[in-house]
Amino acid sequence: MTMFMDVHHNMQGITAEQLSESHRADLAIEAEEGVHFERAWADPDAGVVYCLSEAPSADAVQRIHERAGHPANEIHPVPISV
Template sequence: MALFMDVHDRVEGLTADAVAGAHAKDLEVQGRYGVDYRQYWFDEGSGKVFCLVDAPDAEAAAQVHREAHGLVADQLVPVQEG
């Protein structure tokens, strides 16, 4: 498994409830792809969202978002825990 930080640069109409709902949908779908969306952070003012995800590869992580709610990340960056 690899660890990724995905970045959504501008989600229109972002609210705490909306991002929580999208995350819940990710959790429903992720098992089909061997993915674990671990945590997310967001800023309502800018519409930015960051998701920390364990996945076999970047495409599997993106596929979960695509299927769960359609909000595919603008960037998907491999990261290491410090």
């Protein structure tokens, strides 16, 4: 499995509750694609949300986000971490 960092743009004004709701929506269906969403962060002023996941592919990550109603604008593999 590979770690992925995905980025959602145009999320200006997102609240902590909205971020939590979106994360819970992903968690509710993540197993169907073999994905596990680790964590999510948001910058409401910049309108950017970041999600860290472990998944078999970027496509699997995108399918979960699409089904949960918030497709990612970018998905990047993260092959190295410390």
